[in-house]
Amino acid sequence: MAKTTRTKRHFRWTTGLIIGIALMTLMVLTGLLAPLFLAESAEKLTADASQGPSAAHWLGTDDFGRDVLARSLVATRLTLVMTAATTVISVVGGVLIGTFIWLAPARIRNAVLRVIDAAVAYPSLIFALLIAAILGQGAWSAVLAIAIASIPAFARLTANMAASISQRNYVSTARLLGVPGPRIITRHLLPNMAEPLLVLTATVFATTLIELSSLSFIGLGVQNPEYDFGRLLNEALVNIYSQPLQAVMPSIMITVAGLSAMLIGDGLAAATDPRGGRKFGSVKAASELPASMRADGEALVEVDNLTVLTPNGVPLVKGVSLSIHAGEVVGLVGESGSGKSLTAMSIAGLLPEELTVTAHSMRLGELDLLKKNDPRTLATSIGLVYQDPGTSFNPALRMGSQLTEVSRVHLKQSGKTAFNRMVKALADIRITQPETRMRQHPHELSGGMLQRAMIASTLVTDPRLIIADEPTTALDVTVQADVLRQFRTINREMGTAMLFISHDIGVVQALCDKVIVMNGGKILERLTGAQLAAGDVKHPYTKALLAATPSIAERKTELVAVRAEDFTFDEITDDVPVSGPVQPGPVRPETERLQP
């Protein structure tokens, strides 16, 4: 919602805004001109009462022989004037309350905000009726009634905006410098709220137009002999059987007026919305590089010449081939946008539908991944672990019901069996109090615990392949080490094949048998874990990635020299000298956009 930014933006003229302004201009012109030229036929009582449409009276006449069309047009002036007056009162009142409470002591401010909140919860029409009952019936008491009833909502919105602005640095600075309160409002708060306030004002105009005419319609607003759209429709309702046409023109007028105000509000909001008009960045074509090794027929997973295209035909992944043998951990490294996640999600069959996936072949065991497969087979053969465990679980559901969902839906296990198996899986992966965890909601668990629970949930179906998409990136360094250890253990004890994606070459070399380096949707280099550990790389990009990570030897001495005792807990160092996650944080390959 209403966010103010200080950057200059282009004002975008949308079709809706143009139509809205055109219609509103038409309404205003009608309001100005119609009473000058049509007042007589609109208000003079004649003998031609209750006539149908004719050449003289296009929409017929009312009970007193007045021209219905003329009355509908003349009523525009009073309707617009009343609406404008109401809008001004409620906007000024709302802005005054909404900004000045920020000068009041916190106690008073909170009390006022609470009262406003309580007032906003009531339907404004009920408030308006109450005020109309106090002030009596008539055009101007209706204006006051609707205006006062609209103030709380406007004050609330202004207070919300003022709250966010008053916390910005320049306002705090002004306060510290002793700038007086009213000056802070006029110098800092109001100018920064101008845009959203303008949008809101247009919106308030549209709603008050409707509410005012509603009040007139039920007979509590404009009284005879004055008339606005609501009053005209009120009169028409009496004759609705004999003269249904009498209701049509006021209906059209009020609809057009309301619609144009709404279009202006929407259009202004879209025009000033900083998020509007954003274009999706296109992917630049990378230079041709010699690509694929032939895929390997013996492998568990085999991907041959995978290509992923956007709807406009921009290639995101360009002919990637890879294979994963049973029990093997394959790492996929590259910076953000290198196509590594797209490659993995193509294998999982989880790419957004608008992306086109083609390949010579793509299979998992005998399962052809290019075809549409049985959901049950897919769900149980491929386990998925995602980057951010904090957002990967459904916040509205208990852990237990989510973790056992695959077992219950696809393996048709009873709730109890699935629950017990999951509790055991959680205990296996060293989650404390697994039964309590199952009854908790995701927000009650820590990130590391959630990620381990996610890993455990992939294991209960005994998958053939686990795809882990940056599973440690969102975690603390110490938790990262623990999660990596879990992957290592699973691979060693259960022999599950893994596709492990990371932008962090250190993490990958600690865990993977084979490492594939990607950039620009292409594979740049294939290495074994040992080659990587020894620094035996050929491609300059991989060299650059490695250079961005402290080298193994360097790090070892550094660690020993500086704080070796801090890292003695690390167990992953079985296969590779030093585990990735303990590398110093700030130097990450993705922070340096290197070109191959």
Place this chain on the structure above:
Amino acid sequence: MTEPTMLNRESALFSNPPGAPKSPRGGLRTLSPWASYGLRRAGGVLLSVILLVVVTFFMVPLIPGDPAVAVAGADATTEQIEAIRESLGLNQPLHLQGIQYVGNLLTGNLGESFAYSTSVSSIIATKLPFTAELALLGIIVTLIVSIPAGMVVGILTRGGRRKWLDVSFGMLTGFFQAVPQYVIATMLVVIFAIVLKVLPAAGAATLTSLILPVVGLSVAPICSIARVVRRETSTVLEQDYLRTARGWRLPPLRLYARHALPNLMTTTLTLAGLILAGMLGGAIIIENVFNWPGLGKEIVTAIINKDYPVIQGIILVLGFLAIILNLLVDVILGIIDPRTLGGGKSNG
């Protein structure tokens, strides 16, 4: 498309600023989430009720000039005016009037109607069922239509698919939001009662006479809520946990009903609570179009007759219903999404 037209009341409560009053969490920390939530909400309800009582009480003293003269009318005799002054308790000091007003309310005494010389409570008792029938049916129809409609459109247009559907949905719902309820209702009468002659135009005599008022009452809220649901659906469908659920290859119904629906209900219900409470106001308009013998028709008559006890009584009842409705929505929210109980606790 942004949604400024709906911003007015709904988003006023929706986006709490960082500095807004938060619950007094310190003292309630030891309680269970539901108990502390209950206490907090009870405080809010109490404040709303107090506000309602205060506002209705000040209605009479705030009448410009001499309230007794205003009530009695210009051609009343001095005795009549004095009698009214006496019956309104206007000859007492303000604080005594206030105490008496609150005391009467606590004993369930809403006073006597000037116009009918019966008790206000009996008038409300005969009229409330008609309004409740209309409002309740309207709310049910609104929820049943708007949530699935918004979700279906949200699902069909996810990730920028089916632009034409998105645009026509936006135009259609936007249009019906901009048309006042009484115009929609009048057009319904013209089309179905006068031109097609299939449904009665007014009254509450038959079951079919419910159809047009309920439709007239529900169209605008359906459009408002469907827009909110559509927007929320597309937001929720982009969330990581839905990708997780897709990774589990759940059947579409399970995916949308179990994983998407509860999450989009949080925002939807927060806004819907206010839209639904607003339907009480809408009912007043609709009752007057269809000559429906409920509270809305009665309050308009009472305002024209300056029958202040009746006005006070009906506003109290409608306001109280709005409070109950908001409370109900909050409780449902707490059940659907337990995070709302804690007042904004996030992942660690």
